[in-house]
Amino acid sequence: MNVAEVVGTTLAGLGADRVFGVVGSGNFHVTNALVAAGARFVATRHEAGAAVAADAYARVSGRPGIVTVHQGCGLTNAMTGIAEAAKSRTPMIVLAAEATAPRSNFRVDQEALAIAVGATSRRVRGADTAVEDTAGAWQVAVAERRTVVLNLPLEVQAAPALLSAPPTFDRILPDKTDLSEVVELLAEAERPVFIAGRGALHARAELTDLAAECGALLATSAVAKGLFAGDPWSLDVSGGFATPVAAELITAADAVVAWGSSLNMWTTRHGGLISSAATVVQVDLDPDALGAHHRVDLGIVGDVAECARALLSGATRTGYRVPPIRARLAAEGRWRDVPYADDGDDEHIDPRTFTIALDGILPAERVIAVDSGNFMGYPSMFLSVPDHRGFCFTQAFQSIGLGLATALGAALASPGRLPIAACGDGGFLMAIAELETIRRLGLGMLIVVYNDNAYGAEVHHFGPAGHPLDTVVFPETDLAAIARGYGCEAVTVRDPADLAPVRKWSAGPRSVPMVVDAKVSATRPSWWLEEAFRGH
Incomplete structure (x- = not known):
């Protein structure tokens, strides 16, 4: 060799x-x-x-x-x-x-x-x-x-070489952690909340057991969405994507434990979501992560699952888990339960109305990949996911144009699930070359384009101040026609009734990808973007 x-x-x-x-x-x-x-x-x-x-x-x-x-x-x-x-x-x-x-x-x-x-x-x-x-x-x-x-x-x-067995490496484990302060905190907390991040994706069972024991409500960062899917005490996502009831309950917490979550500005709404009176604990394998984004009263270096298991005591406390809270979460815990004024017109569909309708059409076994942009809160929060492996959120660099390729990788990792790529029109066109890859591989993927003919975040950021928007607004493009040129099925949506072809395609056999060119209303920024603007 x-x-x-x-x-x-x-x-x-x-x-x-x-x-x-x-x-x-x-x-x-x-x-x-x-x-x-x-x-x-x-x-x-x-x-x-x-x-x-x-x-x-x-x-x-x-x-x-x-x-x-x-x-x-x-x-x-x-x-x-x-x-x-x-x-x-x-x-x-x-x-x-x-x-x-x-x-x-x-x-x-x-x-x-x-x-x-x-x-x-x-x-x-x-x-x-x-x-x-x-x-x-x-x-x-x-x-x-x-x-x-x-x-x-x-x-x-090019040099000749011999193949040999690779060396083995010893696993370096952190020193045994003293968790006595956390035990005391959870024993005394009346309104504890857990926020789980990507470092906790392997620890659903351990965190669910501990939360039930100490009466904690369960939330996740955006990248860990779905980790507690189906749990009646789940708040879903913390931060800019949080529902009003979730934000209220997190802010009222007297103890917040971050499990493998960085508590960055998105998860904490620029630090304003967590009360200054709350005691904050952060558990992470990386010592440099502790307190990097948010104040921490107690930092624990350790594996999330191991620490959660070590904290189990057998003594159950009510904490935040009281009947009125459970009833509120059942009635108000999803974004689709939050009333809104529909912004649609004859030519455009409200992105909330569109996404809610789409959610009811598609099978529950799905994996959703979300590109970056003004639109991204709608698929992230209005489309349900079966578990944390049903949601792939590549937003650490905040680059648009990653959605199609993200959905490609997620699809190949999730055979049997319907892959869904959620993109803005700018990101979709930026990375459209990978539409050929998706078609060539025979992936029955649904590609949803929230099309406002603009780089929407910039429009809503600079437009109110009177700045010219010529550099970020584009003529209307028939994305459905372009998709058909790649060999995909496609439909243009301006009204919920236009989704009928998606329902038919979803029923099978889904032998080619389907592209949905959703002509969305763009009269205002999405709620999470408004929150981000306030944070700056």
């Missing part, structure tokens, strides 16, 4: 099962080695799509994402997706061919690029260390939940 083949074979042996990328001369051999060793390769149309799809695949499947790119420009094309994954602490390995010749057109400082967006940079140093370097990158990605750019110098890739 040569080094490229050793790297690919080693990764497949460690568990790399799905690989996303665009193949060029520099990553041809390592990609083929992965496939020969049993991994399945997905050719996207752009490297950014490959990185985003791998990120989403990792989030939904629980397995590390793998990306393969050409040297130089292949890596730079993928950088937005890599930044999103790195900021989200997604276990992911980017196999990046590397040109080291000083005058190569492809030469860039790939290590600096990785570090600049928060990823970890590693390199395969030579034939003698190929297995060790590859296994080390895997260990960092999996054990530390990091995105790793593994640079593969071209001259090293």
Whole structure:
């Protein structure tokens, strides 16, 4: 074998099962080695799509994402997706061919690029260390939940090498944590609330048991939506997406415990959601996360599930779980239960009315991927999900244009579920190349475009101050016609009755994707965007 083949074979042996990328001369051999060793390769149309799809695949499947790119420009094309994954602490390995010749057109400082967006940079140093370097990158990605750019110098890739068993790495566990202060806090709290983030996705049972014991209400950050789906004491999402009743109950809490949640400005409404009188505890594996975004009275370094189990005492307290609260959550706990004045007209449908109608049409077993933009609260909060693996929210970098590729990765990680991509018209058109990938793979995906013919957030941010909006407003585009050109079914929606073709498509066999061009009313910003503007 040569080094490229050793790297690919080693990764497949460690568990790399799905690989996303665009193949060029520099990553041809390592990609083929992965496939020969049993991994399945997905050719996207752009490297950014490959990185985003791998990120989403990792989030939904629980397995590390793998990306393969050409040297130089292949890596730079993928950088937005890599930044999103790195900021989200997604276990992911980017196999990046590397040109080291000083005058190569492809030469860039790939290590600096990785570090600049928060990823970890590693390199395969030579034939003698190929297995060790590859296994080390895997260990960092999996054990530390990091995105790793593994640079593969071209001259090293071609060197003869021997395949050997990868080294084993000891798992480093945090020291036993003293939880006595948390025990005392939960024993005394009258209105405790748990907020679970991405670091708690493995701990639903433990957190549900502990919350029942101490009388806590259950909420999540946006990325962990669905973790407590079906629980009558669930508040759903905390922060800008919170319903009025959820926001009221979180603000009234006297104790808030964040489990694997960063408590960033979105989850806490710029810090204003949590009362200054509440005691705040944060539990996280990463010591640097404690207090990074919000004040913390007590920080605990530890695994969420292990800490929650250790806090179980057997003594049940009522806490926040009283009949009037349960009744309010049953009556007001969903956004669709909150009254609103419909903003639709003859040409446009209110995005709330549209999403509520869509939710009633589609099967419950679904996975929803949401792009960024003014529209994103509507699919996030008005479409229900069966569990936390039914929602994929790539918003750490706040880039638009990630929705299609996110849905691609989520779909491949969720066979049997209906994949739904929720996009704005700007993000959809920005990444439309991956519509061909979705069609080519035969994915029966529903692609919903909230089309206001604009970059809506900018319109609502700058328009009220009288600024000209020519740079962010566009002529009406027939996205349904474009979608048919890609071989998809498509429909334009201006009224709930226009959703009849979606109902028919949803019933099966869903042999091709369906694109819904929803002409949404845009007279006002979404509620979460109004909240964000106030926060600034």
